[in-house]
Amino acid sequence: MDNYTIKEGKTIAIISYITWIGTLIAFFMHNEKRNPFAAFHIRQSIGISLFSMVNSVFLIRYIGVWTAGLIGFGLLVLLIIGLVGAIQGEEKKIPLFGDIFQDWFKGIA
Numbered sequence: 380m381d382n383y384t385i386k387e388g389k390t391i392a393i394i395s396y397i398t399w400i401g402t403l404i405a406f407f408m409h410n411e412k413r414n415p416f417a418a419f420h421i422r423q424s425i426g427i428s429l430f431s432m433v434n435s436v437f438l439i440r441y442i443g444v445w446t447a448g449l450i451g452f453g454l455l456v457l458l459i460i461g462l463v464g465a466i467q468g469e470e471k472k473i474p475l476f477g478d479i480f481q482d483w484f485k486g487i488a
Contacts, residue, residue, distance in 0.1 A: 380416060385468040388414030392465035395424040396458055402428050406487075419470050423461045425487060426480030427473070430454055 391414065395405035402424045409417050431454050439447040457473045464471035472478060 380470065382468075384414060385416045387412075388417030388420075389465065389468060391417035392420035393462065395421045396427075396462040396465060399428040399432070416468075416470065419481070420461065420465045422480050422484040422487065423473055423477060424458075425484050426476055427454055427458050427461065430476070 391405045391408050394401045394408070395417070396402075402421065405417065405421050405424070409421055431451065434447055434450050434454065438450060457476070460471070461473050472481065
């Protein structure tokens with residue numbers, strides 16, 4: 380990917396990792412002006428946000444607060460990895476789920 384595309388989509392990519400609200404804002408900003416770099420990071424952040432919501436709503440009830448807390452911490456680490464990749468201008472997939480998120484959400488962004 381060329382430097383112009385990365386530079387143009389970097390702001391949207393970074394915003395997408397700032398909570399689920401940032402993901403929504405980035406998604407709507409991306410719809411106005413499509414950018415492949417931003418789309419990559421939006422797909423990653425949508426996956427992390429959805430897993431985080433599932434963890435918060437369902438898993439706490441069924442597997443307990445401590446286990447859900449550990450999963451939440453793992454999701455936070457994945458979020459930070461994605462954010463650092465966006466800041467550095469890299470299309471670095473998050474560990475374990477990066478390929479899955481790119482496949483599941485390829486039609487979204």
